[in-house]
Amino acid sequence: MFRLSAVWRSLILDSRRQEAFYPIGAILIACLYAIYFGQPSSVVAAQAEETEGSQCGELFQDSDKIDANKGLVWVEGDSFAMGSDDHYRDEGPVRNVSVDGFWIDAHEVTNAQFTRFIEETGYITVAERPVDPEDWPDAPPELLKPGSAVFRMPERLLSTDILQWWLYMPGANWQHPAGPDSSIEGRENHPVVHVAYEDALAYAEWAGRDLPTEAQWEYAARAGTDTEYPWGGELAPGGQHKANTWQGMFPVQNSETDGYLSSAPVGCFPPNDFGLYDMIGNVWEWTTDYYARTRDPNVTDNPTGPPEDQSFDSNNPGVFMRVIKGGSFLCAPNYCMRYRPAARHAQDTGIGSDHIGFRTVLNEPALK
Numbered sequence: 322m323f324r325l326s327a328v329w330r331s332l333i334l335d336s337r338r339q340e341a342f343y344p345i346g347a348i349l350i351a352c353l354y355a356i357y358f359g360q361p362s363s364v365v366a367a368q369a370e371e372t373e374g375s376q377c378g379e380l381f382q383d384s385d386k387i388d389a390n391k392g393l394v395w396v397e398g399d400s401f402a403m404g405s406d407d408h409y410r411d412e413g414p415v416r417n418v419s420v421d422g423f424w425i426d427a428h429e430v431t432n433a434q435f436t437r438f439i440e441e442t443g444y445i446t447v448a449e450r451p452v453d454p455e456d457w458p459d460a461p462p463e464l465l466k467p468g469s470a471v472f473r474m475p476e477r478l479l480s481t482d483i484l485q486w487w488l489y490m491p492g493a494n495w496q497h498p499a500g501p502d503s504s505i506e507g508r509e510n511h512p513v514v515h516v517a518y519e520d521a522l523a524y525a526e527w528a529g530r531d532l533p534t535e536a537q538w539e540y541a542a543r544a545g546t547d548t549e550y551p552w553g554g555e556l557a558p559g560g561q562h563k564a565n566t567w568q569g570m571f572p573v574q575n576s577e578t579d580g581y582l583s584s585a586p587v588g589c590f591p592p593n594d595f596g597l598y599d600m601i602g603n604v605w606e607w608t609t610d611y612y613a614r615t616r617d618p619n620v621t622d623n624p625t626g627p628p629e630d631q632s633f634d635s636n637n638p639g640v641f642m643r644v645i646k647g648g649s650f651l652c653a654p655n656y657c658m659r660y661r662p663a664a665r666h667a668q669d670t671g672i673g674s675d676h677i678g679f680r681t682v683l684n685e686p687a688l689k
């Protein structure tokens with residue numbers, strides 16, 4: 322019932338929150354960038370083809386079999402300092418948390434892997450299912466079609482309203498990531514996107530896996546480090562990009578100095594010390610934790626987040642949200658600095674977008 326309305330409400334309210342974080346000066350600069358560097362939306366529509374020739378993802382051809390524990394990395398359990406007190410309030414306070422050992426995908430689930438899941442099960446993702454008009458009496462008819470949320474670089478930035486760069490696009494789904502005229506041909510090793518939470522969970526269950534808890538995910542992303550980023554204290558030390566994020570003034574100018582305007586094939590950036598790729602950036606990743614601004618400080622052993630009825634996001638009261646982690650190719654220094662292990666975001670479970678994917682875990686130490 323709240324699927325679309327929650328998304329749009331979230332987007333609208335999030336723009337107000339970001340406006341509070343970024344003063345009017347930053348907005349004016351962004352407008353100037355829009356005037357001088359604003360690109361037509363056709364540039365973004367061409368994203369699907371931009372990285373066809375990249376070879377990075379082919380590193381994983383042999384590990385893309387979903388049988389047994391192939392493609393997984395064993396992560397030894399330990400305690401770690403979870404969260405951060407230096408950025409968004411919902412990341413803190415820093416507390417000591419322990420997790421048992423677990424297996425986790427070395428990389429985000431790819432289109433090739435998801436294709437196999439679909440071919441074997443006939444599963445239909447949320448973005449492909451008919452929309453019942455009775456569920457959406459106030460929605461405009463053009464939105465009452467299967468689809469998903471797609472980022473579109475605005476030609477001009479007229480305000481901070483994020484609906485200038487997010488749109489609900491009928492026909493967008495995992496097979497058509499930029500809209501109905503796009504495809505995943507040549508993008509087999511890119512992370513699958515437009516997966517709602519239940520889609521990711523269905524894949525994980527088919528593979529005999531789980532989705533990670535937020536604690537598992539953050540522990541794996543940190544890979545034994547307690548620095549801002551898994552590689553140290555700077556986002557791009559010496560100008561070397563360690564993750565696929567956004568360079569320039571979001572959302573109107575992306576210099577692509579990391580080589581990618583949208584998603585990259587998995588494994589194009591260096592792995593962390595656990596051998597895991599793209600934990601930071603590329604696409605956001607689902608976790609099983611329900612979202613709440615604060616977390617129970619007394620639950621420190623394998624925390625799984627609050628129960629559903631305690632999930633609360635002040636931007637979406639009454640809507641149960643899950644935590645996504647890692648940031649994406651849309652996260653920029655002037656907007657959404659969530660390309661850090663401690664960062665988190667509340668996400669409506671009922672819809673995907675073109676910058677949210679996932680990876681799986683296997684909680685079977687006996688297979689070690």
Ligand SMILES: [Ca+2]
Pocket residue numbers: 565566567568577579580581582583650
């Ligand atoms: Ca990028």
Ligand SMILES: [Ca+2]
Pocket residue numbers: 429599600601602603604605606647648
């Ligand atoms: Ca990622």
